[in-house]
Amino acid sequence: MSTTQAHKQQGELPEDGGVFGWLRALGPKGRRAFGGAFGGYALDSYDFFTLPLGMFAISAYFALDNGQTGLLTTVTLVVSAVGGAIAGIVADRIGRVRALMITVATYAVFTVACGFAPDYETLLVFRALQGLGFGGEWAVGAILVAEYATAKNRGRTLGAVQSAWAAGWALAVVVSTLVFQFLDQDTAWRVLFWTGALPALLLVYVRRNVSDAPQAAAQRRESGHKGSFAAIFRRDLLGTTLFAVLLSTGVQGGYYTLATWVPTYLKTERGLTVVGTGGYLTFLISGAFVGYLCGGYLTDVLGRKKNIALFAVLSAICILAYTNIPAGANGLVLVLGFPLGFCMSAIFSGFGSFLSELYPTAVRGTGQGFTYNTGRAVGAFFPTMVGFLSGSWGVGGALVFGAVGYGLAVVALLGLPETRGRELV
Numbered sequence: 001m002s003t004t005q006a007h008k009q010q011g012e013l014p015e016d017g018g019v020f021g022w023l024r025a026l027g028p029k030g031r032r033a034f035g036g037a038f039g040g041y042a043l044d045s046y047d048f049f050t051l052p053l054g055m056f057a058i059s060a061y062f063a064l065d066n067g068q069t070g071l072l073t074t075v076t077l078v079v080s081a082v083g084g085a086i087a088g089i090v091a092d093r094i095g096r097v098r099a100l101m102i103t104v105a106t107y108a109v110f111t112v113a114c115g116f117a118p119d120y121e122t123l124l125v126f127r128a129l130q131g132l133g134f135g136g137e138w139a140v141g142a143i144l145v146a147e148y149a150t151a152k153n154r155g156r157t158l159g160a161v162q163s164a165w166a167a168g169w170a171l172a173v174v175v176s177t178l179v180f181q182f183l184d185q186d187t188a189w190r191v192l193f194w195t196g197a198l199p200a201l202l203l204v205y206v207r208r209n210v211s212d213a214p215q216a217a218a219q220r221r222e223s224g225h226k227g228s229f230a231a232i233f234r235r236d237l238l239g240t241t242l243f244a245v246l247l248s249t250g251v252q253g254g255y256y257t258l259a260t261w262v263p264t265y266l267k268t269e270r271g272l273t274v275v276g277t278g279g280y281l282t283f284l285i286s287g288a289f290v291g292y293l294c295g296g297y298l299t300d301v302l303g304r305k306k307n308i309a310l311f312a313v314l315s316a317i318c319i320l321a322y323t324n325i326p327a328g329a330n331g332l333v334l335v336l337g338f339p340l341g342f343c344m345s346a347i348f349s350g351f352g353s354f355l356s357e358l359y360p361t362a363v364r365g366t367g368q369g370f371t372y373n374t375g376r377a378v379g380a381f382f383p384t385m386v387g388f389l390s391g392s393w394g395v396g397g398a399l400v401f402g403a404v405g406y407g408l409a410v411v412a413l414l415g416l417p418e419t420r421g422r423e424l425v
Contacts, residue, residue: 022149022157026145026148027148030213033097034148034161036097036144037100037164040100040104040164040199040206041164041165044104045166046196047130047199048076048168049168049173049176050111050172050195053192054188055069055072057180057188058072067388068120070384070386071387072124074381075380076128076131076380078131078377078380079128080135081376081377083136084376085135085229085366085369085373087102087135087139087365088139088367088370088373089365091143091365092220092362092364095217096212097210100144100206101207102133103134103140104133104202106129106136107137107196108196108197108198108199108200109133110127110132111196112193112194115191116190135376136369139369139372143356146353147213147356147424151422151424153300154300154356155296155300155304155349155350156297156349157353158296158351159292159352162352163289163293165288166285167289169285173281176188229366231366232359232367240359243416244375244416245370245378246412248372248375248379249405250408250411250412251308251312251347251351251405252379253402253404254316254402254404255348256376256380257401258340283335283341284338287339287340287342287343287345288342288344289341289345291341291342291343291345292348295346295348300420303420304418305418307346308351308354311344311347312406312409313406313410315343316406318339318340318343319402320403322337351372354419356424358416358417364424382404385401386401386402
């Protein structure tokens with residue numbers, strides 16, 4: 001029985017028309033699940049961006065070169081592949097909500113620990129361990145909401161969950177701007193990490209209010225299968241898994257290149273202060289938030305593959321434009337930040353629904369957790385490459401490397417089916 005059919009039989013599924021019809025269509029339990037997933041992803045984003053926003057101060061404090069600095073992001077993302085894959089299996093075995101709570105607690109604890117790091121090596125270890133929780137949260141939260149959503153509205157529903165990333169990013173920019181304004185930078189970066197304890201408040205809400213979609217949980221029990229890596233590499237799913245990894249690698253390689261290095265680019269090559277950088281990032285993040293919402297709508301209208309292809313091309317074009325603005329034209333940097341944020345985020349809006357629809361219920365967590373986070377791990381080497389290339393190309397020139405990732409994403413789509421309108425069974 002499909003998720004939508006089960007909801008209808010239980011009388012829980014209201015009409016899904018109107019601007020917020022997708023939210024009403026989730027029903028009371030689904031809306032609480034949406035709140036938990038949205039909050040978890042927003043705080044996941046917040047904890048991630050404590051590093052890029054404090055990177056300039058951390059680099060100075062530990063006397064790091066660009067390669068060492070880039071490695072801090074890379075190790076987070078590489079280990080996140082392990083965390084995401086494990087979280088996917090855990091979600092298939094013990095349920096989505098319990099797995100969600102484990103991932104949130106993990107990334108919160110180790111983000112705070114980063115603030116106590118006495119040296120670069122310890123910070124590297126703590127940041128790697130933070131990646132275990134960071135990698136698992138999105139996959140688990142997205143599946144939790146996807147199993148409540150209707151096929152008609154799944155794209156925009158998951159797009160709304162994705163928009164939480166921009167909300168967390170914005171909060172991190174505001175907090176970092178305040179922290180660095182009132183504290184010396186040697187102390188400020190530590191305090192910024194300590195504010196990563198915020199997710200602990202979310203755990204109370206999730207524990208009291210959120211539960212797995214009943215019909216999806218029943219399907220997992222009835223199937224008798226347990227999530228495992230072997231299951232997503234069996235003959236009928238092998239091609240899907242490989243191409244989904246390539247797709248995720250390309251999109252996230254491009255994205256994390258920008259997310260990691262744009263703050264440094266604005267400070268070092270555009271000559272902006274901490275406050276000035278925050279202002280420019282406001283345009284970038286505003287574009288990201290709108291992009292997530294619009295991309296979610298378009299993935300339901302155009303289809304998953306067309307939406308991803310469209311914004312892969314537009315994101316590559318925006319990177320080239322943004323990094324080739326003449327010196328002194330900082331007003332143009334400000335203006336182009338909005339379309340850059342819009343395009344590089346709109347491409348993600350279809351990911352939650354697309355990856356969920358590619359796998360059956362029994363291995364959905366494993367499939368989504370593995371493909372998304374393995375792609376994240378491989379894509380994580382893009383920021384490191386930028387760090388090493390920046391010595392000869394400059395940060396702005398090296399950022400163009402991110403456009404290569406979006407080209408890989410377009411190629412990967414050739415091996416994947418269109419899933420718009422597919423019921424989750």
